[in-house]
Amino acid sequence: MQTNFTPEQLQDPLTARSNKVLRTCVHCGFCTATCPTYQVLGDELDSPRGRIYLIKDMLEAGRPADEKTVKHLDRCLGCLSCMTTCPSGVNYMHLIDHARVHVEETYRRPWRDRALRWLLARLLPYPKRFRLALLGAKLAKPFSGLVPDARLRAMLEMVPKAIPPVSRNDDGQVFAPEGPRRARVALMPGCAQRALNTDINDATIRLLRRAGCEVVIPQDFGCCGALTHHMGREKDALASARQTIRSFLAAGDLDAIIINTSGCGTTIKDYAAIFAGDPMEAEARQVAGLARDVTEFFASHGLPAITRPGEGLRVAYHSACSLQHGQQIRGVPKELLAEAGFTVLEPANPHLCCGSAGTYNLLQPELSAELKERKIDTLQAVSPQVIAAGNIGCMMQIGSGMDVPVIHTVELLDWASGGPKPPALAAHP
Structure with a gap:
């Protein structure tokens, strides 16, 4: 794609980066085939290619965002399926991130939206x-x-039927390994997850300890910045990310930073790009280099001994977009579940988003509901006894529309290797 930014515009690091991204796009349209919103709405401007044109026009002209542009950019899930599909390697994630910052800085939303x-x-x-x-x-x-x-x-x-009690495992502390220490890792406790589902971190800590890991829960941990980052609130996002970086570095020498919320993992792994040119770039790069999804870590480190192989359960695996597209981790969770003795089922169109996408299900409820129904239909078609996923947002979204228990992958792996039966599964004998 030809671009016409002025030399003055290219002095801005974000604009210079977006210029490079735009120039890699060849208008092929492959992205439209895997874009969830384009499949639902059928509007070119609600496809990645259409949004790229809108972003290019807005940034090149140096003009404030207008209502039409904002409408179509807001409809973007940020699922990044287009990046997996794109044969030219267009980094749509960085482009939509820049566009959202520009919208936040230049467009005055209606007061209800702002509130x-x-x-x-x-x-x-x-x-x-x-x-x-x-x-x-x-x-x-x-x-x-x-x-x-x-x-x-x-x-x-979206409010869950039961709000879990506070887990003290999320407080800053160190858990000793069971047996000889094989690794020293920090666990990112998350933010929304600590209020919605405390079983995930508890299971992760047990599984890591059983696998010979010393587990550090960082002191004074808040949010990694992902939620506000995807809303274009750059100042808030950077402040949260800086605190996250400091918390991890204060934990001392680490072999890995374990993340069991894939939306957070995608953002943390991108810290080096987010902090490019910033005084904290080196520290951000260090943290990003240590970040591992919990399944990614166990694929190389190895699971503890499986003592209760699968119980014959049929598990439908839902691949979170932030994991399969954002981090390019697809087969590993399914392989671990199979290794643990579960019968792993994969629904049709696993590349399509469930409609959660951070705050998307709250800001775009109609589109989100349509995508949720489509996802639930494909999951029900394989007749699972349980659904496994690696992201709390997906778990809440799918669980709000199904009676089948939706459980984090790590909870099933913990159970198969000697941990307690997941509470969500215990309620569905």
Whole structure:
């Protein structure tokens, strides 16, 4: 793609990076075949190729974002399926990140939109605040049908039936390995996950210890910045990311940083690019280089001994977009589940998003609901007894529309190697 940025515009590092990304696009349109929103809406401007044209026009002209451009960019899930499909290697992730920052800086949204985005940015990355909000929303959930705003209804309807108790395992501390120490790792406890599902971190700690790992929970850990980063709130995102980097570096020498929320993993692995030219670039690069998805780590480190092989369960594996497209990790989780003795099923169209996508299901509830129904249909078609996934957002999204238990992959691996039966599975004998 030909671009016409001025030398002055290219002095801006983000614009210079976006210019390189735009120049790799050859207009082939392969991305339209795997874009979830294009499949639903059929509008070229709701495909990656169409959004690339909108972004190019906006950035080259140096103009503020307009309503039309914002509408189509907001509809983008950021699932990155287009990056997996693209034969030219277009880094759409960096391009849409830049566009969202530009929108946030130059476009004044309607007041309801501004208020909702401000609220999400002030609640979701803070576990204590989020937990309090969930308790309040649970009381209001029976009346969700009376709420006129679809986005507020979506927020109420996503509240889980039970809000888990606070887990002290998420506090800053060190867990000794069981047996000889083979590795020293830090576990990223997450933010929203600590309010929505504390079983995931508990299972991860048990599994790592059983595999001979000393597990460090960083002190004063907050949010990695992913949630606000994807909303274009650059100042908030960078502040959170800086604290994350400091927390991990304060943990001392590490063999790996273990991440069991794939949306966070994709962002942390991109820290070097996010902090390019920043005084913290070297530290960001160090943290990004240590980051490993929990399944990625066990693929090289090895699982502990399997003592309860699978129990004959049929497990449908849902591949989170941030894992399969953002981190290019596809087969590893399924291989680990099979190694643990589970019968692994893969639904049709596994590359398509479930519609969660961070805050997408709250900001674009109609599109999100359509994508959720499509995903649930493909999962039900393989008749699973349990669904495994590697991202809390996907688990909440799919679980809100199915009776089949949705469990994190690491919980099943923990159970198969001697841990307790996952609570979500115990409720569905």
